[in-house]
Amino acid sequence: MSALRHPARPPIGRDTRLCMSLSARPSNFGSRFHNSLYDQLGLDYVYKSFSTKDLPGAIGGIRALGIRGCAISMPFKEAVIPLLDGLEGSARAIDSVNTIVNDDGRLTGYNTDYSAVRALLAQAGIGRDTRFILRGSGGMAKAVAAALRDEGVERGLIVARNADAGPALAATYGYDWAADLPDIADTPPLLINVTPIGMAGGDEDALPFPEAMVAAADIAFDVVAFPVETRFLALAQGLGKRRITGAEVAVLQALEQFVLYTGVTPDAGQVRIAAEAARAA
Structure with a gap:
């Protein structure tokens, strides 16, 4: 689906879809990048970063609560694999996951890095x-x-x-x-x-x-x-x-995650605005 002009993002409500990240050292990059694109495209999504000391519990929560997608960072990229239902493409080839997509309770690992x-x-x-x-x-x-x-x-x-x-x-x-x-x-x-x-x-x-x-x-x-x-x-x-640069990697991998989660492909100008928002102090 190509990026289209959308109305303003709806207020958060019961139909809002949640995406998230899990990392030992959460940053603001993913939250700002994804939420900027949700704002620009008028999508009823919200993105929040988290850390955890209970990886099985966190992954169970993704499944149980219907969280649409989750970015995975150090040190969880390999440890998360046994907790998933399947792997796609490069994630299977390299036994490392940086992205989880939840399709009606089935969790599939990808590697957009x-x-x-x-x-x-x-x-x-x-x-x-x-x-x-x-x-x-x-x-x-x-x-x-x-x-x-x-x-x-x-x-x-x-x-x-x-x-x-x-x-x-x-x-x-x-x-x-x-x-x-x-x-x-x-x-x-x-x-x-x-x-x-x-x-x-x-x-x-x-x-x-x-x-x-x-x-x-x-x-x-x-x-x-x-x-x-x-x-x-x-x-x-x-x-x-x-x-x-790592910033270039971060933008490209986050963009692929965004498309996996939403099915929407933003244009280059929208990605540039999101990247600038993500890098803001």
Whole structure:
């Protein structure tokens, strides 16, 4: 269904549909992005972010209360899988979920991170001959590694201190693994941070890669979306490097979630307004 002009969003009532997110560190991004689009399109939906220490209870609540959709963030992307009724597409392929859609009590997991990352890699011209270092081994790292593989990237290094998850991730996607970063002389063109290093609420001044390694690379990709300008991205900008930002990933994956939840595809101008609202202080 294409985006059409709608009347103002109806007042919240018994027919209002609820969408939500679950994260260890809830942010305002999803709430502001989705609610902005509901306002612009006049949709009878509302979106709210939550955290939980009871994941089975939260997922049961989604099913029991008819909550239409739920975004899933760290650290729940893999733990949520046994609680769902099925997986679609890339979520099944990479065993990681960032989106739940509730169809009359049947909960299906999707992974819109994967499609967002793959689109951005293609846009940046990253392909077969681009070597990379990916730092991290969690659910988002799976989405990024799968996107790299499916864009034809043949050579890369997964750096993760988790001696179980790191080698397993590398083996699954055909890349090498190391517990620590290599020497500066071995810096590849593409550096990817898929850890919480630099995230708001943590050590925002930390760098996932040494300054000399960033200087030696060509492209910096940080999946951290908050703050929008991480120290890693700011350093890369100052050094004249190309960048792929977590904010770009956040917008593309949230847009796909919005379409899954509502069946409505907003136009580019509406998405731009929603993205600006989501990034507001």
